[in-house]
Amino acid sequence: MAIETHDLVLQFPGSQEPTLKNISITIPEGSFAVLVGASGSGKSTLLHCLAGLLTPTSGTVTDNGEVVTAPSPRRGVAFQRDVLFPWMTVADNIDFALTARRLAKPERRAKIRELLDVVGLRQEVAGQRPTELSGGMRQRVSIARVLAGEPTVMLMDEPFAALDALTRLRMQDLLIDLWTRLNRTIVFVTHDIDEAIRLGDTVNVLRDGQVVDHITNPLSRPRPADALADQHGYSEFRKTLHHQLGIDHALH
């Protein structure tokens, strides 16, 4: 079972041409797929279609065989900005997702403790407000809140883009660890080629609203950040992605 798109077209009202043009992709269950592309290539729009936040002009998105028409906690979304509710504590933010699942209070309390543990946050953080946390901690809470919805697919829209380089690498480690332990499907949007190479099993390259290539990552796991460039096949893979993204044209 997978999340799939069939001839997906999306044209915003008033725009001259479609933002997404006949996209057909299959993301198998349990895989770690990356959508990579430059700004304006349509990768975030595609992710929003997968989430059910945007209705395609034509074509379909199916999740586990069912046509996606609206958002569902089954497909958890981590946004570029963490979108934590600043008037709530960390615990209340996670509780928001658990309440939506209609869990009883004692069960919710236990689940909050468990989720903080899963994303590597101390229990004392539960009572703090998002404004008191660092960018990395906020994204950890955001991931915990997504996980609280018990998603089978995690859709991540450049969630680490605003973080500093070191925190970003740590968050990538956390995400790989979560993916390995929890066996969720992850669709990760990025414009960073090294991030795509490090995280994805498959990389879908988007250009001008089209998937121009779908490449299986030749690098074996684990892919530690400090030794990524030393791995066999890294340079070739990077060159291919550069070529598909049109970066070599832009540079010459």
Next chain:
Amino acid sequence: MATDVQMVAAGTRSPTPAGEARPRRSVRLRSAAAHFGPFGWTVAGLVLASAVWSLVVASGRFPRQLFPSVPEILAAGRTLWTEGLLVDDIGASLGRAALGFTIGALIGITIAVLTATTAAGRHLLQPVLRVFAPIPTIGLVPLAILWFGLGENSKTLVIALGVFVPVWINSHSGLASTPVDYLKAARCLGAGRWQTLRKVVLPEAAPDIASGLRVGAAMAFVLIVVAEMTGTTAGIGYRIYQAQLFSQADRLIFCLIILGIVGALCDLAVHSVTSPFTRWAQEER
């Protein structure tokens, strides 16, 4: 020695005890100002205003009967107190203001939820209220008297209508401008309409709702004067009107000061009640 002469010639301040005294004094003044606190500053402001008023009165340019001195104003207040009128007037005005404020605020917030979050409210109510909002509430007093007579109901209606408008406008503005990202996040987490309204839309709009309530509270005190001019025998507004009829400027000014103090205290009360809901916005800044 030559260096000292050059320093003086160049206008450089020599490190003499006299030279050091100036910055020390300013530091002391600043530290005293910091320890003064809001209450101290309020008292200082009132003392300054009294001094300016006393100067105006002492100038003799204005008739004494219309411009009484500060001791005369205080004496008029003492008379009101000893006659037992002051407490009754404050109680009557506060009661009316509180009732009108509660009704106006509750209706204002409820209608704002409807106009900001439902299509029916947006299409049906909003245009009507946009026409209603600019009508001065004072202009509705004759209509209120016509409908409800000179009794308490017309006074409550006038105050409630005056409170309703700013509460509705501010609340609607806050409720209608919930960031789309928050709504998207709530939908993706599986939250229903009620949970989104209660846990996302209302708390996010709390700072705007609180501003509306504070403006509404101030409006209640403006309208209490208008509402109490007819059909009552107690209240600060009634006392002001009576003082005007009998040319008692000292009593009238004292009542205005009391009205101001009570209004400021009510504003503080509204602020302290709403601040737990709006603290997040201050922390975010």
